[in-house]
Amino acid sequence: MNVIDLKRMANQIRQDIITMLVPAKSGHPGGSLSAADILTVLYFQEMRIRPDKPHWEERDRFVLSKGHAAPVLYAALAEKGYFPKEELLGLRQTGRMLQGHPDMKGIPGVDMSTGSLGQGFSAANGMALAGKMDGKDYRVYALLGDGELAEGQVWEAAMAAAHFKLDNLTAILDFNGLQIDGTTDEVMSSAPLPDKWRAFGWHVIELDGHDIEALLKGFDEAHRVKGRPTILIAKTVKGKGVSFMENAVGWHGNAPNAEQAEQALKALREEVAQLG
Amino acid sequence: MAEKQATREAYGKALIALGAENPNIVVLDADLSKSTKTAEFAKTYPERFLNMGIAEQNMMGTAAGLAASGKIPFASTFAVFATGRAFEQIRNSIAYPKLNVKIAATHAGITVGEDGATHQAIEDVAIMRALPNMTVLVPADGVETRLAIFAAVKHQGPVYIRMGRLELPVLFDENYHFQIGKANILRKGRDAAIVANGVMVAIALEAAEALAQEGISVTVVNAASVKPFDKETLTLVAKEVKAVVTAEEHTVIGGLGSAVAEVLAEEWPLPLVRVGLQDTFGESGRPYELLEKYGLTEERLVVAVKQALSKADR
Numbered sequence A: 001m002n003v004i005d006l007k008r009m010a011n012q013i014r015q016d017i018i019t020m021l022v023p024a025k026s027g028h029p030g031g032s033l034s035a036a037d038i039l040t041v042l043y044f045q046e047m048r049i050r051p052d053k054p055h056w057e058e059r060d061r062f063v064l065s066k067g068h069a070a071p072v073l074y075a076a077l078a079e080k081g082y083f084p085k086e087e088l089l090g091l092r093q094t095g096r097m098l099q100g101h102p103d104m105k106g107i108p109g110v111d112m113s114t115g116s117l118g119q120g121f122s123a124a125n126g127m128a129l130a131g132k133m134d135g136k137d138y139r140v141y142a143l144l145g146d147g148e149l150a151e152g153q154v155w156e157a158a159m160a161a162a163h164f165k166l167d168n169l170t171a172i173l174d175f176n177g178l179q180i181d182g183t184t185d186e187v188m189s190s191a192p193l194p195d196k197w198r199a200f201g202w203h204v205i206e207l208d209g210h211d212i213e214a215l216l217k218g219f220d221e222a223h224r225v226k227g228r229p230t231i232l233i234a235k236t237v238k239g240k241g242v243s244f245m246e247n248a249v250g251w252h253g254n255a256p257n258a259e260q261a262e263q264a265l266k267a268l269r270e271e272v273a274q275l276g
Numbered sequence B: 001m002a003e004k005q006a007t008r009e010a011y012g013k014a015l016i017a018l019g020a021e022n023p024n025i026v027v028l029d030a031d032l033s034k035s036t037k038t039a040e041f042a043k044t045y046p047e048r049f050l051n052m053g054i055a056e057q058n059m060m061g062t063a064a065g066l067a068a069s070g071k072i073p074f075a076s077t078f079a080v081f082a083t084g085r086a087f088e089q090i091r092n093s094i095a096y097p098k099l100n101v102k103i104a105a106t107h108a109g110i111t112v113g114e115d116g117a118t119h120q121a122i123e124d125v126a127i128m129r130a131l132p133n134m135t136v137l138v139p140a141d142g143v144e145t146r147l148a149i150f151a152a153v154k155h156q157g158p159v160y161i162r163m164g165r166l167e168l169p170v171l172f173d174e175n176y177h178f179q180i181g182k183a184n185i186l187r188k189g190r191d192a193a194i195v196a197n198g199v200m201v202a203i204a205l206e207a208a209e210a211l212a213q214e215g216i217s218v219t220v221v222n223a224a225s226v227k228p229f230d231k232e233t234l235t236l237v238a239k240e241v242k243a244v245v246t247a248e249e250h251t252v253i254g255g256l257g258s259a260v261a262e263v264l265a266e267e268w269p270l271p272l273v274r275v276g277l278q279d280t281f282g283e284s285g286r287p288y289e290l291l292e293k294y295g296l297t298e299e300r301l302v303v304a305v306k307q308a309l310s311k312a313d314r
Helices: A003-024 A036-046 A067-080 A085-090 A119-133 A152-163 A193-199 A212-224 A258-274 B007-021 B039-044 B056-068 B079-085 B087-095 B124-129 B142-154 B200-213 B231-239 B256-267 B287-293 B298-312
Strands: A061-064 A140-145 A169-175 A203-208 A230-235 B004-006 B025-029 B049-051 B072-078 B102-106 B135-137 B159-162 B167-169 B184-187 B192-196 B218-222 B225-227 B243-251 B272-277
Touching: A003 A036, A003 A067, A003 A085, A003 A212, A003 A258, A036 A067, A036 A140, A036 A212, A061 A067, A061 A119, A067 A085, A119 A140, A119 A152, A119 A169, A119 B056, A119 B087, A152 B056, A193 A203, A193 A230, A203 A212, A212 A230, B004 B007, B007 B025, B007 B039, B007 B102, B007 B142, B025 B039, B025 B056, B039 B049, B056 B072, B056 B079, B056 B087, B072 B079, B079 B087, B079 B102, B079 B124, B079 B159, B102 B142, B124 B135, B124 B159, B124 B225, B124 B243, B124 B256, B135 B142, B142 B159, B184 B200, B192 B200, B192 B231, B192 B256, B192 B298, B200 B218, B200 B243, B200 B298, B218 B231, B225 B256, B231 B256, B243 B256, B243 B298, B256 B272, B272 B298
Parallel strands: A061 A140, A140 A169, A169 A230, A203 A230, B025 B049, B025 B072, B072 B102, B102 B159, B135 B159, B192 B218, B192 B243, B243 B272
Antiparallel strands: B004 B167, B135 B225, B184 B218
């Protein structure tokens, strides 16, 4: 996909997120919208995947360590063709496929069950280690939230990934600066972030997580780094693309009602129209 | 019984054999490989051994990722850290997605000895048993440990294997049959049954012998497979005796004693006495002195059988 198409897809994924959260009546729009551009680049450009064969052994793996952003993952998987888009409207509902947090057993394309913060990152390490042991060239991607960095397990995994020289692992930090109880600086500061990751032995790339070209370049650079893992510290805006949700703590874990959704979708449709 | 072997020792040896026959076996440890006996595997198959450092949560999560990529990881550390420190990693990253991780925990129970209560897992079986998708095995000697480890590899899904530090009498020979979900009747009697596992099986057999001298005839069941639990065998045994005693090196809350109580209550109610740690932590001391102090002895089992039988006479 070219950059314009990727931008259109990111916009579509944002519309999907809003649309699926309405009937769900709960869920996490803020941290899903902030990661929409990142997942778009991963699923529609960067990753080597086959939606017709979700368990293809040579595939690149993606672990949504910030599992509460499930809507953005489900939207990307549905748009990619892993399952019908109608499934999105069954999000979080009894007896339906799409669980509140990613479920690898029931949802095609989900590579790891996540939701308890910090845990997915370790699983991504395990996948990268397995790839090294088997001499396979697949890559593993893990998306972390900045609030998630307070979990000690993240730093256990960060230490291990550098120790085992996992250059087939790329972490992406969705650095939107907000968590449930306030800003990350208020709740539990993770500063200075790039320094911490460098000190843990990682190659660090800082970029704008909504700049498609920057993301493409960042992943490209990660490919070329040998002997250590890479993290893209992607500065993002929580709620990005929906003006009333942007940078608003209250939209971490609340679904929009029908009226709010219509307002959001209208703005998103106008935005995509401007792309031409 | 002259020959003795710690279950952890048998585990280490089983891993070497498994490593040779299955290239997907990977072993992880958290800086305790000399104690858990994974060190020999590390030396033999260095490319398939991962020392994760003192970081049990990341070890379990990494094992999950390895399993998701087709490996059969054995994650080893002391039982208290495996099931306590990393409980929620086991729950959400291993049990919920039913990943093929084998949690091979050593140094379970008070027979850890001198290190004391912080290092003596007495509740590990209870918490592992509560997890959906989890299989829980508590072998009684080196032979059964080896068979349990091999059976765990054949089983698709998470398995918790509880092993100890202490050298135990070798009870079984190579003809012994072990199957996940099956209990083994080691001795048949008419009056009462002792259902035991792990360290307590050898002690239960001695107690049955002592009771026979007094004219009390006792069945001894080895319930190494705590989950799935062999309801059928226990029900059949229960129908032939008047009372049941359970024996485990574990708190009586949630472990083998509870599993037996649940089956009896639902299938064939009988008087029951549960021998084990009575809702208490352990302490430092020599293993056999601690077993004595906490009532995990032949003498205590003899008394327990008589107590259970006296309830049956009421």
